[in-house]
Amino acid sequence: MASSLHQIPTTQECSDFNRVVFVDVSKYFGRRRALAHVSLECGTGEILGFLGGNGAGKSTLLALAGTILAPSSGEIRYGAESVREPGPALRANIGLLSHDFQLYPELTARENLEFFAALYGLDQVRDRSHEALRSAGLLSRGDDFVGGFSRGMKQRVALERTLLHAPRLVLLDEPFAGLDEGSSSALVERLQVLKSEGRIIFLATHDFEVAELVLDRAMLLRAGRLLPLSRAGESLRARYRDSMQRELKPRRLE
Amino acid sequence: MMHRMFSVVIVIATIFFVCAPVFIAWAPYESTMGLVQKIFYFHVPSWAAMFVAAFVCGIASAVFLFRGRLISDRIAVASAELVVVFGLIGLVSGPLWARKAWGVWWQWDARLTMALVLWMIFIAYLLLREYGGPGSEKLAAGVALFGMANVPFVYWSVNVWRTVHPTTNVVPTLVPGMRGPLWWSLVGFLLLYVLAMMARVRLETQRAALERIYRELDD
Amino acid sequence: MRRFFTVALLIMRKDLRVETRSRELFLTTLFFSVSTVLVFAFGFVRDGRPVENAVAGILWIAIAFAGTLALGRTFERERYHDVLRALLLAPVDRPAIYVGKLLGILALLAAVEVVIVPLVALLFQAPLFRQPILTFLLLSLGTLGFSAVGTLFGAMLVRARSRDVLLPVLLYPITIPVIIAGVRGIAVLLQPEVDVAMARAWIGMLVFFDVVFITLSLWTFEPVMTE
Numbered sequence: 146m147a148s149s150l151h152q153i154p155t156t157q158e159c160s161d162f163n164r165v166v167f168v169d170v171s172k173y174f175g176r177r178r179a180l181a182h183v184s185l186e187c188g189t190g191e192i193l194g195f196l197g198g199n200g201a202g203k204s205t206l207l208a209l210a211g212t213i214l215a216p217s218s219g220e221i222r223y224g225a226e227s228v229r230e231p232g233p234a235l236r237a238n239i240g241l242l243s244h245d246f247q248l249y250p251e252l253t254a255r256e257n258l259e260f261f262a263a264l265y266g267l268d269q270v271r272d273r274s275h276e277a278l279r280s281a282g283l284l285s286r287g288d289d290f291v292g293g294f295s296r297g298m299k300q301r302v303a304l305e306r307t308l309l310h311a312p313r314l315v316l317l318d319e320p321f322a323g324l325d326e327g328s329s330s331a332l333v334e335r336l337q338v339l340k341s342e343g344r345i346i347f348l349a350t351h352d353f354e355v356a357e358l359v360l361d362r363a364m365l366l367r368a369g370r371l372l373p374l375s376r377a378g379e380s381l382r383a384r385y386r387d388s389m390q391r392e393l394k395p396r397r398l399e
Numbered sequence: 400m401m402h403r404m405f406s407v408v409i410v411i412a413t414i415f416f417v418c419a420p421v422f423i424a425w426a427p428y429e430s431t432m433g434l435v436q437k438i439f440y441f442h443v444p445s446w447a448a449m450f451v452a453a454f455v456c457g458i459a460s461a462v463f464l465f466r467g468r469l470i471s472d473r474i475a476v477a478s479a480e481l482v483v484v485f486g487l488i489g490l491v492s493g494p495l496w497a498r499k500a501w502g503v504w505w506q507w508d509a510r511l512t513m514a515l516v517l518w519m520i521f522i523a524y525l526l527l528r529e530y531g532g533p534g535s536e537k538l539a540a541g542v543a544l545f546g547m548a549n550v551p552f553v554y555w556s557v558n559v560w561r562t563v564h565p566t567t568n569v570v571p572t573l574v575p576g577m578r579g580p581l582w583w584s585l586v587g588f589l590l591l592y593v594l595a596m597m598a599r600v601r602l603e604t605q606r607a608a609l610e611r612i613y614r615e616l617d618d
Numbered sequence: 619m620r621r622f623f624t625v626a627l628l629i630m631r632k633d634l635r636v637e638t639r640s641r642e643l644f645l646t647t648l649f650f651s652v653s654t655v656l657v658f659a660f661g662f663v664r665d666g667r668p669v670e671n672a673v674a675g676i677l678w679i680a681i682a683f684a685g686t687l688a689l690g691r692t693f694e695r696e697r698y699h700d701v702l703r704a705l706l707l708a709p710v711d712r713p714a715i716y717v718g719k720l721l722g723i724l725a726l727l728a729a730v731e732v733v734i735v736p737l738v739a740l741l742f743q744a745p746l747f748r749q750p751i752l753t754f755l756l757l758s759l760g761t762l763g764f765s766a767v768g769t770l771f772g773a774m775l776v777r778a779r780s781r782d783v784l785l786p787v788l789l790y791p792i793t794i795p796v797i798i799a800g801v802r803g804i805a806v807l808l809q810p811e812v813d814v815a816m817a818r819a820w821i822g823m824l825v826f827f828d829v830v831f832i833t834l835s836l837w838t839f840e841p842v843m844t845e
Contacts, residue, residue, distance in 0.1 A: 171614075173614060174533045174534065175532070175533030175534075176533075176610065176613065176614070177533070178614060181614075211707060212707070213703055213706060213707060213845070214844075214845045215844050215845065233708075233709040233710055233711060234709065235709075236707060236708060236709040237709035239707070241707055243700065243703070245699055245700040246699065247699060247700050247701050247703060247704035248699065248701070249632070249636060249699070249701060250699065251635075251636040251639050251640060252632070252635065252636065252639075256635070260628070260632050261704070261708070263628050264625065264628060264629075264705070264708045264710060265708060265709060266621065266709065266710075310709070464838060464841050464842070465841060516791055516794055519791045520791045520792065523787050523788050523791055526784065526787055527778075527784055527787075527788060530779060530780040530784065531775070531778040531779055531780065531781075531784060532777075532778050532779030532780075534777065534778070534845055535778055537841065537842055538774045538775065538778060538842060540842075541770070541774060541838050541841075541842045542771075542788055542792075544834065544838060545767065545770075545792050545831070545834060546791070546792065548830060548831065548834055549791075549792055549794075549795065552795035552823070552826075552827055552830075553794055553795050553798075555795075555823060556794075556795045556798040556799055556802075556823060557798065559802075559819060559820075559823075560798060560802055
């Protein structure tokens with residue numbers, strides 16, 4: 146039964162794709178630049194990491210990839226074709242875990258999962274939400290209101306909600322923030338499984354140690370622009386520091 | 400090219416406005432109201448210009464919302480501002496005339512009420528654009544569409560509402576001698592509208608170009 | 619097509635479930651409408667009794683104000699946890715989200731009106747139930763028109779600045795025909811000689827309005843909600 150739950154739901158058509166491409170994508174909110182001239186590519190079975198400080202544009206990039214935002218210029222391609230107007234079929238293959246969790250605090254964990262399962266047009270809503278609760282390790286708290294959960298618990302429920310419909314493209318915004326050791330390693334394992342299932346995974350994070358374990362590639366964002374990640378340095382953290390210093394250096398010399 | 404067209408229109412509009420007072424003075428006096436009636440040569444064209452502006456804004460908003468062409472958005476905002484300006488002229492000249500001619504400042508008939516509501520909708524449009532934060536252009540376009548769709552309903556409702564209570568007819572009969580100056584003034588005001596639109600849209604286009612440069616600069 | 623309504627009903631049921639748990643919106647909106655009725659009643663008193671013609675107006679103003687509050691609060695909830703984005707991200711036709719939220723608001727306002735209308739009838743000794751079917755049609759179609767536009771504007775303003783004040787600023791001019799029809803329709807039903815034909819005419823206009831504006835909202839919901 147577990148394997149059947151991982152299949153892409155057939156209750157509605159999905160357009161499947163095997164790579165995501167950003168072609169010179171920029172996003173502005175009025176005068177504020179969130180993202181500028183970002184180009185990247187990612188294929189199946191890859192975990193692409195985005196590193197950067199607060200306000201660097203990581204969340205915006207994920208929102209763009211998730212079709213929540215439309216680019217101010219440039220285009221985003223899923224598979225071979227670019228998407229003029231992303232529709233339900235495309236969204237059936239995208240899952241986004243965002244900063245705010247996007248859960249209803251007045252509903253229980255189970256109700257939240259059942260609502261989203263029904264919304265995604267999945268069958269066996271009860272069983273799926275049960276499975277999801279078990280994956281999150283929250284079976285005992287399934288009938289408690291999400292409003293009363295700790296940050297880590299909300300995150301676990303939100304992650305399950307993101308993966309409910311087994312999307313091809315998985316977008317995670319700081320999924321390790323606020324997780325304890327156990328949950329962190331569980332998540333790392335989960336990501337390996339997702340990767341082996343051939344999903345495309347974008348991961349925005351601050352946590353270098355964990356990132357190192359999990360990422361295939363990493364990109365550095367600063368003030369909306371992609372910076373080259375330096376090769377100098379043993380660990381990811383060292384390389385990040387080095388890149389940032391190189392970036393800041395020219396200014397300091399002036 | 401833009402400059403040349405602009406100069407041509409300015410010249411023509413100036414001719415119209417310079418000659419207008421002459422024609423208006425020559426026009427026959429209306430029997431009951433005398434000199435006061437001549438405000439009509441400003442009042443009616445103002446409303447006409449307002450409606451044209453509202454119509455243009457509605458169409459431009461629809462194009463912007465469904466096709467995303469930026470020039471449409473600029474035309475829409477320019478037109479919306481002119482709706483408010485010409486509407487204001489109409490709303491000020493109307494009561495002034497009505498007070499002198501018929502003794503009342505305002506009438507709740509269908510036409511006036513519809514014009515007032517339309518004017519207010521476009522003020523709301525501008526408020527949204529000003530205070531709604533980034534991204535409010537699209538929202539405002541939606542409001543403009545809703546506003547335009549609203550017009551027949553307001554007209555109809557007020558009409559039905561008012562037939563229960565008889566009203567005095569506000570529009571005077573047109574004596575032949577008045578038609579000429581009226582058309583002249585009408586064209587004059589429409590030229591004024593076109594002129595203002597050209598200037599405003601150009602301003603908006605340059606502002607957008609400046610934004611583009613500013614965005615690229617911030618490195 | 620079936621999926622469209624399934625999704626809309628799903629969202630409506632979710633909203634109702636959230637609301638029945640806290641009852642916040644229902645109670646505050648109800649209390650607010652009662653206060654509004656009282657405030658206006660005092661404003662229109664003559665010889666110690668409220669003016670009859672004012673009854674229809676007072677009723678509809680109370681509904682409009684309460685509706686605006688409820689709309690503002692509903693979408694504030696969505697904004698607070700960014701859940702509206704989760705709905706937009708889902709593989710559903712986005713207009714279905716609009717319909718779902720609209721049904722939720724309608725249910726809330728219906729619950730409030732069930733209390734307010736008899737209350738007004740009582741306080742002003744107004745024979746609101748003389749023509750129950752016509753009165754019901756006027757109230758429901760009018761509330762539907764108001765809510766249809768209000769739901770779109772509320773959703774539209776979720777990410778805008780100054781949204782609390784902009785919602786009434788935008789909503790009231792556009793819903794003027796609804797208010798006129800609602801007030802005049804109820805007023806002719808309250809007259810000593812009831813004018814049924816007139817009431818029917820107003821109901822006709824409300825039907826027209828509702829059809830036009832719900833269609834317009836369905837069309838514009840997607841373009842207006844994509845950033």
